[in-house]
Every structure is written in structure tokens, then in C-alpha cells.
Amino acid sequence: MSMLSDGVSTGVGRLPAHVVAAGTGKGRPTYVYDLAALRARCAEISALPLPRKRVYFASMANDHPQVIGCVRDAGHGVFVNSRSHLQTALNAGVPPDRVLYASSNMVDEEMRHCADLGVRVVLDSVAQVGRFGVVAGPGHEIGLRVSVGFIDGATLRDDPGYRFGVRPDELPAAVAAAREHGLLIAGVHSYFGTNLPAAPLIDGIERLAEAAATLPDIAFLDAGGGFGVAMPDKPEFDFDTYTRGVRAHLERLERRVGRAVEFVLEPGRYLAANCGHFFVTVVDVKERADRVFVGTNASVAVFPRPLMYPDRAEHPCGIVGRDPLDPPDERPVYVCGSSTYSQDFLARGIRLPLPQIGDTLVFGHAGAYCRSMVTRFLGKDAPLEVILDGPSSAVSATAEVDLLAKTAVTTS
Structure with a gap:
């Protein structure tokens, strides 16, 4: 992920503090565009x-x-x-x-x-x-x-x-x-x-x-x-x-x-890929002998590149606030969505320090072919979107939009 030298650690680098602030604490998966x-x-x-x-x-x-x-x-x-x-x-x-x-x-x-x-x-x-x-x-x-x-x-x-x-x-x-x-x-x-x-x-x-x-x-x-x-x-x-x-x-x-x-x-x-970041919350962790399943409050319906391109979609992923020197767990990590769909994986087999419930994960390169592919498939909560324009952008002044609301179908 393209990071700045000062900001908030994500485990794979550092993100500007105003980007992290805009993507966390919302209670819903959130896209942030800088x-x-x-x-x-x-x-x-x-x-x-x-x-x-x-x-x-x-x-x-x-x-x-x-x-x-x-x-x-x-x-x-x-x-x-x-x-x-x-x-x-x-x-x-x-x-x-x-x-x-x-x-x-x-x-x-x-x-x-x-x-x-x-x-x-x-x-x-x-x-x-x-x-x-x-x-x-x-x-x-x-x-x-x-x-x-x-x-x-x-x-x-x-x-x-x-x-x-x-x-x-x-x-x-x-x-x-x-x-x-x-x-x-x-x-x-x-x-x-x-x-x-x-x-x-x-x-x-x-x-x-x-x-x-x-x-x-x-x-x-x-x-x-x-x-x-x-x-x-x-x-x-x-x-x-x-x-x-x-x-x-x-x-x-x-x-x-x-x-x-x-x-x-x-x-x-x-x-546009590197201007976008996708933030999700860890809600469950299952430790198995050969892997770790990390459950999140998102799904591939709202982060769809891994659904559309399961063999090719790659997004840097890190844990917000985790010490960058923390070693990755010995087991591969599978980041999962919150549905019963068997292929609801936001990432498969990646290396991360062992996540904990309540952690925020951030996916990079999320500014292209993500929000444009969002679907009603799985019926999960729509993500929020936040637009920032540099460090002076106050989170309170950013535009938060229900992504699926803009495509809601109405009948008369």
C-alpha cells in the first residue's frame, strides 16, 4: 500500500492519520477516498x-x-x-x-x-x-x-x-x-x-x-x-x-x-486504485491448526474484487495501530465476510500478525473496481463512503454516503 512516513501504523506501512480517522469508528465497513x-x-x-x-x-x-x-x-x-x-x-x-x-x-x-x-x-x-x-x-x-x-x-x-x-x-x-x-x-x-x-x-x-x-x-x-x-x-x-x-x-x-x-x-x-482504502472491523477469530479464519463485518458483496477475480485480486491488508515490528502469525490468515456464502473471503492465505476481536483491518488499492461493483448479493449492510481532500479535511465535514442507497430501485 502506498503509505506516508508519518501517520498510523497498519502493519504493512503507515497511513495518514486523517485517512485512518475517517475510516474507523463508524460501525460499518467504510471506503475512504483521498x-x-x-x-x-x-x-x-x-x-x-x-x-x-x-x-x-x-x-x-x-x-x-x-x-x-x-x-x-x-x-x-x-x-x-x-x-x-x-x-x-x-x-x-x-x-x-x-x-x-x-x-x-x-x-x-x-x-x-x-x-x-x-x-x-x-x-x-x-x-x-x-x-x-x-x-x-x-x-x-x-x-x-x-x-x-x-x-x-x-x-x-x-x-x-x-x-x-x-x-x-x-x-x-x-x-x-x-x-x-x-x-x-x-x-x-x-x-x-x-x-x-x-x-x-x-x-x-x-x-x-x-x-x-x-x-x-x-x-x-x-x-x-x-x-x-x-x-x-x-x-x-x-x-x-x-x-x-x-x-x-x-x-x-x-x-x-x-x-x-x-x-x-x-x-x-x-x-484511482491507491486513493481508496477499505476499513472493516474484526468480529470473530477462529484459530485452526493450519490457518486462521478472521471474521469481519463486511462481505465480498461490498468489497467485490475478490469475488469477481478470486485468482487475481490482490489488496494490501494490515491491522490499524499494530506495531509494524510484530511478526506475522505462522499460519496463513483468511479474512472472511459475515455471510453464509462459502466463497465470502476478502483475502485468502495472507500473512498478518494474529488479529484480535475489535481490531480494524484496512485494505489498500481500493479506489478502483470496488465501489463500482458493489451488489445487493447477500443482503448485507451497505458500506459508507468518505471523501477527503488532504490533511485539513475534518472527519466531521466529510461526506458519508450509504453506497447502496444511491441505486435503490423504486416502483410506483
């Missing part, structure tokens, strides 16, 4: 030495309006794939020309709405190109999702079962469909995966640039793929290698097509 950390991440991505770049944050990672507003203030755009998230971005003050709408199997109402607003659209098939022309009319620039590979671990590979996008050999048909309806295919987009290392991501961008070079009106290249979010003691994403590789492929593409090409960068979870 906008200062998000702002620093936005500035870090802004500083990458890549020409003609635009940065887009995926609202599906975290659609909290204040998070979106912070991204907007940094000058970045928002990537959406639903009308609901489009409206969230607009309500947060993101200008339409800084919204990118990329979804599969778009219906007519979505296409028409995006065209009317002037939102950049990325379509997913040759048929959708033709459909957009019928619905929106001529004169629009569009993007097209192109399937050039998917990153599995550290390898870029083809996946015949990958359902998104057109194949490179379908691009001539897409260009013909666009011309028939008075459209220009101005950009290509690929999604390569999440939590990626630099090398295979660069390979994917090379393939995408090769596809882009075949399009007569190419103006932007959109590389979707989340930069790796490092666990403690693991290597950080290699930005030097990434920027060198991207620049080389962009320069080659621009030489081939004879004009400047905008580079759209989607850093994914990396942008």
Missing part, C-alpha cells in the same frame, strides 16, 4: 513524455462524482460504456468532447444520444458502423475497436474466443460501410487487459498501430490497458520502457500516414 492521492496520480500520468496524448479514466472503475470531478480538474477525460455513466460524467462537469463512449452492441438510443452531444464514439463491429450511419446521419467521425490481441500474464496472444472488436482483416469492410454512410473512421481502439506490465502492452500498441496505418482517415490511436498496480515489495510499472516503446510506434505510424496522430491513453485501475 483526493490528494488521486490528484497526484493524475499529475504523474500528465507528466509522461508522450506527444499529443489524452488521458481517459474509466468510470466503471469508480463512478463517484467527486472522483470523476477530480479527474476532470486534472484536465483528463472519462471513458464510459453506458448512458448512466455518461450522465454521471456530464453531471460532474466533464465536457462532452472529453468523454469517450465505447460499448459493445449499442442500441439506437445510445448512438443518437452520443451523436447529438458530440461525444466521441468507439464502435464494435462493421454492422454497428452501418447502424450508426443510419441513426446518426453523415458527417460524424467515429472510432472502431480492433482485436489485435489480449495480454495474458506477460504475453500478448490471440484469443479466438474474444468477443470484442473487428479483426484487422475486416477493416476494409468497415471503411466501406463508413463511406457508404458519410462517416470517417478516425481512430482505432483496443483493450489489452488489466494490471499489465509494460513490455506486452507495448507489443499490443505496435499491433494496433499496424492496423491503424491501413485506415485512410486515421487521427487517433486508443490503447486501453490498465498499468500494473504494484503490491508492497513488488516492482512498479516501468514507465520509462513504456514511454520509449509507445513513442517509437507512434513516430513510425505518423511517418507512414504522413500526419500527426493523437494518442489516447487509458491507464485503467492505476489512476
Whole structure:
């Protein structure tokens, strides 16, 4: 977890005292978002030495309006794939020309709405190109999702079962469909995966640039793929290698097509993960010969990444206030939710000092793909959310929101 040198011990480092104060003593699981950390991440991505770049944050990672507003203030755009998230971005003050709408199997109402607003659209098939022309009319620039590979671990590979996008050999048909309806295919987009290392991501961008070079009106290249979010003691994403590789492929593409090409960068979870922390209370401890089960007042329904990605979701976890020199228990610790669902584990087989009833556990990297995935599954209490903006933020002045209340369904 990204910690400051002064603050409160969590067993894996130190968190700023105002973040810990905001996440403890609430009686319910609590997400805390530190906008200062998000702002620093936005500035870090802004500083990458890549020409003609635009940065887009995926609202599906975290659609909290204040998070979106912070991204907007940094000058970045928002990537959406639903009308609901489009409206969230607009309500947060993101200008339409800084919204990118990329979804599969778009219906007519979505296409028409995006065209009317002037939102950049990325379509997913040759048929959708033709459909957009019928619905929106001529004169629009569009993007097209192109399937050039998917990153599995550290390898870029083809996946015949990958359902998104057109194949490179379908691009001539897409260009013909666009011309028939008075459209220009101005950009290509690929999604390569999440939590990626630099090398295979660069390979994917090379393939995408090769596809882009075949399009007569190419103006932007959109590389979707989340930069790796490092666990403690693991290597950080290699930005030097990434920027060198991207620049080389962009320069080659621009030489081939004879004009400047905008580079759209989607850093994914990396942008917001470290601004969020999830606090839970230990309510039970079961010591077994070969492991320890730690029961909490939360569940995977409200901390869903371990539910969605049981083999890949990793979050630093520590005990608030525990001496960092305390050795971990010899047995692996399994942090459990408060339901009877057999897979209700917030973490499995981690190393921690033996927790005690009443302890507060904190999970790091909780600012992305956590609150956006919260579900009514299991029927447990919704978590609270607290937004902070630096050490001067008083806990009493923070916004505490019932996370599920905002999605409550009403019937008349």
C-alpha cells in the first residue's frame, strides 16, 4: 500500500492519520477516498513524455462524482460504456468532447444520444458502423475497436474466443460501410487487459498501430490497458520502457500516414486504485491448526474484487495501530465476510500478525473496481463512503454516503 512516513501504523506501512480517522469508528465497513492521492496520480500520468496524448479514466472503475470531478480538474477525460455513466460524467462537469463512449452492441438510443452531444464514439463491429450511419446521419467521425490481441500474464496472444472488436482483416469492410454512410473512421481502439506490465502492452500498441496505418482517415490511436498496480515489495510499472516503446510506434505510424496522430491513453485501475482504502472491523477469530479464519463485518458483496477475480485480486491488508515490528502469525490468515456464502473471503492465505476481536483491518488499492461493483448479493449492510481532500479535511465535514442507497430501485 502506498503509505506516508508519518501517520498510523497498519502493519504493512503507515497511513495518514486523517485517512485512518475517517475510516474507523463508524460501525460499518467504510471506503475512504483521498483526493490528494488521486490528484497526484493524475499529475504523474500528465507528466509522461508522450506527444499529443489524452488521458481517459474509466468510470466503471469508480463512478463517484467527486472522483470523476477530480479527474476532470486534472484536465483528463472519462471513458464510459453506458448512458448512466455518461450522465454521471456530464453531471460532474466533464465536457462532452472529453468523454469517450465505447460499448459493445449499442442500441439506437445510445448512438443518437452520443451523436447529438458530440461525444466521441468507439464502435464494435462493421454492422454497428452501418447502424450508426443510419441513426446518426453523415458527417460524424467515429472510432472502431480492433482485436489485435489480449495480454495474458506477460504475453500478448490471440484469443479466438474474444468477443470484442473487428479483426484487422475486416477493416476494409468497415471503411466501406463508413463511406457508404458519410462517416470517417478516425481512430482505432483496443483493450489489452488489466494490471499489465509494460513490455506486452507495448507489443499490443505496435499491433494496433499496424492496423491503424491501413485506415485512410486515421487521427487517433486508443490503447486501453490498465498499468500494473504494484503490491508492497513488488516492482512498479516501468514507465520509462513504456514511454520509449509507445513513442517509437507512434513516430513510425505518423511517418507512414504522413500526419500527426493523437494518442489516447487509458491507464485503467492505476489512476484511482491507491486513493481508496477499505476499513472493516474484526468480529470473530477462529484459530485452526493450519490457518486462521478472521471474521469481519463486511462481505465480498461490498468489497467485490475478490469475488469477481478470486485468482487475481490482490489488496494490501494490515491491522490499524499494530506495531509494524510484530511478526506475522505462522499460519496463513483468511479474512472472511459475515455471510453464509462459502466463497465470502476478502483475502485468502495472507500473512498478518494474529488479529484480535475489535481490531480494524484496512485494505489498500481500493479506489478502483470496488465501489463500482458493489451488489445487493447477500443482503448485507451497505458500506459508507468518505471523501477527503488532504490533511485539513475534518472527519466531521466529510461526506458519508450509504453506497447502496444511491441505486435503490423504486416502483410506483
